Amino acid sequence: MLSVLAVVLSASLSLPSASYSNAALLTSANRHVRTTDRYVQQLLAEGLDRSPTLHALMGGLEATDVIVYIQPVSELPGTVAGRLLMVPYRGTGRYLRIQVALGRSPSEMIGLIGHELRHALEIAEARDVRNEKDLVMLYERIGDRSHEALHQYDTAAARLTGQRVQRELV
Numbered sequence: 083m084l085s086v087l088a089v090v091l092s093a094s095l096s097l098p099s100a101s102y103s104n105a106a107l108l109t110s111a112n113r114h115v116r117t118t119d120r121y122v123q124q125l126l127a128e129g130l131d132r133s134p135t136l137h138a139l140m141g142g143l144e145a146t147d148v149i150v151y152i153q154p155v156s157e158l159p160g161t162v163a164g165r166l167l168m169v170p171y172r173g174t175g176r177y178l179r180i181q182v183a184l185g186r187s188p189s190e191m192i193g194l195i196g197h198e199l200r201h202a203l204e205i206a207e208a209r210d211v212r213n214e215k216d217l218v219m220l221y222e223r224i225g226d227r228s229h230e231a232l233h234q235y236d237t238a239a240a241r242l243t244g245q246r247v248q249r250e251l252v
């Protein structure tokens with residue numbers, strides 16, 4: 083019986099998102115993915131309705147100490163469509179800011195959000211990452227350089243996740 087229980091427990095741990103409704107992920111007062119922007123909120127709602135991958139990403143972040151704020155911006159430096167910043171904070175919990183550049187189709191925007199949320203999960207899983215310097219060290223290890231410029235990294239997981247989210251919207 084014990085082994086059965088262990089299997090059941092680990093199965094539910096590997097699918098944390100299963101227990102979160104879309105409404106809870108979008109509006110719960112202590113949700114981990116937040117935005118003050120109405121358009122981004124609409125994109126999240128649409129993405130949750132249509133993309134199981136986005137649902138799993140947002141549900142996965144609920145089980146971590148990371149809170150993510152998504153902010154739309156009109157432009158980002160260079161050819162960057164989205165980026166993620168660590169918000170300096172000395173208390174418990176960690177805060178990330180995702181910036182996504184507007185001017186893309188809704189499904190491209192949702193894919194972009196999925197891509198950046200995958201990075202948020204990468205950081206959430208690296209529990210010792212607490213500032214920009216730690217972040218650079220993490221991506222020196224797990225990332226690949228997407229640009230010549232200093233401190234710009236990407237991961238294959240995030241690229242694949244963004245593409246998968248976008249495919250699921252069709």
Ligand SMILES: [Zn+2]
Binds near residue numbers: 198236
């Ligand atoms: Zn990326």
